[in-house]
Amino acid sequence: MLRTTVTFSDPQIEMAHGAGGKATRRLVDTLLAPLLLGIEDRPLGDAAFLDLGRQQIAMTADTFVVRPLTFAGGSIGTLAVHGTVNDLAVSAAVPKALLVTFVLEAGLPGRVLEAEVRAMAEAARNAGVLIVGGDTKVVEHGKADGMYVTTAGVGVADPRAQLSSAAVRAGDRILLSGHIGDHGITVLLARGQLTLDAELRSDTRSVWPLVDRLLDAAGAGVRWMRDPTRGGVATALKELALDTGLGVALEEERIPVRDEVRGVCEILGLDPLHIANEGQFMAVLAPEYAEPALAALRAMPGGEAAAIIGEVRQSPAGGVMASSSYGTSRVVDMLVGDPLPRIC
Amino acid sequence: MKYVDEFRDPALIGHAADEIRRLAAIDRQFRIMEVCGGHTHAIYRFGLHELLPSNVELIHGPGCPVCVLPMGRMDAGLSLALEHGAIFTSFGDVMRVPGRNGTPLQHMARGVDVRMVYSPLDALEIARRHPSRHVVFFAIGFETTAPSTALTIVRARALGVPNFSVLSNHVTILPAIKAVLDSPDMRLDGFIGPGHVSTVIGSRPYQFIARHYRKPVVVTGFEPLDLLQGIAMLLRQLREGRAEVENQYARVVSDNGNQPALRALDQVFELRTFFEWRGLGFISQSALKIRAEYAQWDAERRFDVPAIDVADPVAAQCGEVLKGVLKPSQCKLFARECTPERPVGALMVSSEGACAAYYSHL
Numbered sequence: 001m002l003r004t005t006v007t008f009s010d011p012q013i014e015m016a017h018g019a020g021g022k023a024t025r026r027l028v029d030t031l032l033a034p035l036l037l038g039i040e041d042r043p044l045g046d047a048a049f050l051d052l053g054r055q056q057i058a059m060t061a062d063t064f065v066v067r068p069l070t071f072a073g074g075s076i077g078t079l080a081v082h083g084t085v086n087d088l089a090v091s092a093a094v095p096k097a098l099l100v101t102f103v104l105e106a107g108l109p110g111r112v113l114e115a116e117v118r119a120m121a122e123a124a125r126n127a128g129v130l131i132v133g134g135d136t137k138v139v140e141h142g143k144a145d146g147m148y149v150t151t152a153g154v155g156v157a158d159p160r161a162q163l164s165s166a167a168v169r170a171g172d173r174i175l176l177s178g179h180i181g182d183h184g185i186t187v188l189l190a191r192g193q194l195t196l197d198a199e200l201r202s203d204t205r206s207v208w209p210l211v212d213r214l215l216d217a218a219g220a221g222v223r224w225m226r227d228p229t230r231g232g233v234a235t236a237l238k239e240l241a242l243d244t245g246l247g248v249a250l251e252e253e254r255i256p257v258r259d260e261v262r263g264v265c266e267i268l269g270l271d272p273l274h275i276a277n278e279g280q281f282m283a284v285l286a287p288e289y290a291e292p293a294l295a296a297l298r299a300m301p302g303g304e305a306a307a308i309i310g311e312v313r314q315s316p317a318g319g320v321m322a323s324s325s326y327g328t329s330r331v332v333d334m335l336v337g338d339p340l341p342r343i344c
Numbered sequence: 345m346k347y348v349d350e351f352r353d354p355a356l357i358g359h360a361a362d363e364i365r366r367l368a369a370i371d372r373q374f375r376i377m378e379v380c381g382g383h384t385h386a387i388y389r390f391g392l393h394e395l396l397p398s399n400v401e402l403i404h405g406p407g408c409p410v411c412v413l414p415m416g417r418m419d420a421g422l423s424l425a426l427e428h429g430a431i432f433t434s435f436g437d438v439m440r441v442p443g444r445n446g447t448p449l450q451h452m453a454r455g456v457d458v459r460m461v462y463s464p465l466d467a468l469e470i471a472r473r474h475p476s477r478h479v480v481f482f483a484i485g486f487e488t489t490a491p492s493t494a495l496t497i498v499r500a501r502a503l504g505v506p507n508f509s510v511l512s513n514h515v516t517i518l519p520a521i522k523a524v525l526d527s528p529d530m531r532l533d534g535f536i537g538p539g540h541v542s543t544v545i546g547s548r549p550y551q552f553i554a555r556h557y558r559k560p561v562v563v564t565g566f567e568p569l570d571l572l573q574g575i576a577m578l579l580r581q582l583r584e585g586r587a588e589v590e591n592q593y594a595r596v597v598s599d600n601g602n603q604p605a606l607r608a609l610d611q612v613f614e615l616r617t618f619f620e621w622r623g624l625g626f627i628s629q630s631a632l633k634i635r636a637e638y639a640q641w642d643a644e645r646r647f648d649v650p651a652i653d654v655a656d657p658v659a660a661q662c663g664e665v666l667k668g669v670l671k672p673s674q675c676k677l678f679a680r681e682c683t684p685e686r687p688v689g690a691l692m693v694s695s696e697g698a699c700a701a702y703y704s705h706l
Contacts, residue, residue: 012450012453012454013453014450014452014453015449015453016449022685023685193461194462195463259345263345266345266348269385271389324352324390324568325352325354326352326353326354326357326395326568327354327357327358327394327395328391328392328395328568329391329394330388330389330390331704331706336685337440337449337685
C-alpha cells in the first residue's frame with residue numbers, strides 16, 4: 001500500500017540538504033521516500049533490490065558535483081565510477097554495469113572532458129564493470145561548475161551475505177577498512193582557499209576487491225555494510241544506530257586517521273569522523289567472525305590499515321558514543337549542515 | 345602527532361586527574377569558569393568533565409564570539425548585501441548565525457552573494473578580483489582574530505583597494521569578564537583564562553581579576569592535559585588561599601603578549617563607547633571600531649548601516665546560561681525548539697557555544 005504522509009516542512013533547499021547529514025536524512029525520509037517509494041520506515045540501503053525470477057538485481061544511482069574537478073588521487077570521473085560501484089559493493093552486490101550521464105557546461109574545454117572520460121573508462125576497466133550507455137546534456141555557461149556526472153549502477157546480489165540491519169545484535173563488532181578523511185580533506189585543500197598543504201591523496205577506489213575478500217572469509221557473519229561518504233563515519237554509524245534502535249560504542253584510538261588529516265582537522269576545528277571518504281567501507285560482523293574478517297582484509301593490498309573500531313551495544317539506544325584512551329567518552333552525532341571551520 | 349599526542353597521553357592525564365581529585369577532596373564546591381568557547385568545546389569533545397569530581401563545577405563563560413553577537417548586527421551586515429549589492433564575506437562560524445530573515449547560508453540559498461572565507465585577506469582578495477563589486481568583510485572575534493582584520497585594513501589602504509570594507513564586530517575579553525564578575529549572581533571561585541586571546545594580549549592584563557576581585561586565573565591551553573593541569577593549578581591556589589595569575593600555556597603565551605599584533609590593533613582600532621553583547625546587554629569600552637584614518641574601509645562610515653535592535657526570543661535564556669546561572673540543559677528551549685540545526689539562541693549556533701557543546705556531546 002502506498003503511504004503518502006509528507007511531513008517535510010523546510011521552507012527552501014539549502015546546501016545542507018546535500019551534505020549527507022541530518023537535513024539530507026530529513027529530505028529523504030519525510031519527502032522523497034513517502035512519495036516516491038511509498039515507504040516511511042527505515043532502513044533505506046545504498047542500493048535497491050529487484051527480484052527477477054531466479055536472480056536478484058541490485059540498482060543504485062548517484063550524482064557527482066565536485067569542485068575542483070580534479071584533485072590529488074582522483075577526479076570527478078573516477079569518483080563517479082567508484083562511488084557507484086561502492087554503493088553496490090556495500091549492498092553485497094557484485095558490480096556489473098553502469099550508465100553514465102553528463103551535464104556539461106558550455107565553455108568546458110574539450111581536453112578536460114576527454115581526460116575525465118578516459119579516467120572513467122580506466123576506472124571502470126579496473127573495477128571490472130562495463131559502461132553500457134548514458135546520456136549527455138549541455139547547459140549554459142556558468143550553470144554547472146564545468147560538469148556534473150550522474151550514474152546508474154546494476155549489480156547482482158551476492159549469495160554469500162544476507163545483509164539486514166534487523167539482524168544486527170548487541171555484541172556485534174564494527175570493522176572499518178582503512179584510514180578515514182583522506183578524500184574530504186584532499187578536496188578541501190585542493191580548493192586552494194586555505195594556505196595549508198599536506199601530502200594527501202583522495203582514497204577514491206573500488207572497495208569491491210576488499211568486500212569480495214570479506215564475503216569469502218566471513219560472509220555469513222556480515223550483517224550490515226556502508227561506505228562512509230558524505231557525512232563520514234559518524235553519520236553512517238548514527239544511521240545504523242537509528243535504524244536498529246541499538247547503540248554504537250567506538251574506541252577512538254582504534255580508528256585509523258593519518259596525521260595529515262588529523263592535523264588539518266585540528267587546525268580547522270573539524271572532526272575526522274565527519275569527513276567524507278570515497279574508498280572505505282564499514283561492516284558490522286557477528287563477534288565470532290570479527291577476527292578472521294580482519295585478518296583477511298589486512299592481508300589484502302589496500303586493507304592493511306583495517307581495524308575493529310568498536311561494537312554494537314544495547315545502549316545508548318539510537319546513539320553513538322566514542323571513548324578515549326584516557327577514560328572519557330563523548331556523543332558522536334550526524335553532521336549538521338556542511339562542515340564549517342571554526343575561527344578560534 | 346607532535347604538540348598533540350603528548351597532551352593526550354593516558355598516563356599523564358591519569359596523573360593530572362588524580363591530582364585534581366586529591367586537591368578537591370575537601371567539603372566545598374569549586375566553581376570555575378572557562379571564559380573561552382574553545383575551552384568549552386574541548387572539555388566536551390574530550391569528555392574531560394567526566395574526569396572531574398562532582399564538587400568541581402565548570403561554568404561556561406562569554407568567550408564565544410558568535411554567541412555574544414546580537415542578532416541586529418547580523419541583520420546590519422546582511423543589509424549591506426541586500427540593499428547595497430555587496431558581496432558578504434565572513435568566517436564559517438558566522439554562516440549559521442540567524443538574523444531576523446535567516447542565516448547567511450539561507451540568504452546564499454536565495455541567491456544573495458555570501459561567501460565563506462578563512463581569513464580577512466581572502467575577502468580583500470575577492471575585492472581585488474571583482475573591482476566592480478563592493479566586498480564587505482563581516483569581522484567577528486576577540487583579540488584572537490582582530491589583528492588579522494587590522495592587518496587586512498592596513499593592506500587594503502597600502503594597495504588602495506577602494507571596493508572593500510569591514511563591518512567590525514570585534515569585542516574585547518576583559519570587559520566581558522568584568523561584567524561577569526560584577527554580576528550580582530556571580531558565584532565563581534576562579535577562571536580558566538583564555539588561551540588564544542592571551543597569545544595576543546599576554547597574561548598580564550588579567551592581574552585586576554586577582555588583585556581587585558581576589559579570584560585566581562590560570563591561562564590554559566586546549567589539549568586535555570592542558571585543561572586538567574589548568575584546573576589543578578586553580579584548585580591549588582584556592583586550597584592555599586592564593587589569588588594569582590598563572591600561566592599553564594607558557595609554550596605559547598607570554599606575559600606581555602604579541603607586540604606586533606597589539607600594535608596593529610592599536611593602529612587600526614579604537615574602543616567603542618559601548619557595544620551590545622547578546623545575553624549580557626550593553627558593556628562600555630568592550631568593542632573595537634575602526635579609527636577615522638581608515639574610514640574608507642569602515643562599512644559603518646561608508647554605508648548607512650542600520651542600528652537594528654532585535655530582542656532575543658523571550659523564552660530563550662541565553663543570558664543566564666552565558667553568566668553561568670543556568671546550565672544549557674536547564675533552558676526551556678534546549679533541545680526542543682532550539683537545536684544546532686535550527687538554533688534559536690546564539691549559544692546553539694557555534695560549536696563553541698555551551699548549548700551546542702552540551703547538545704552534541706552529552
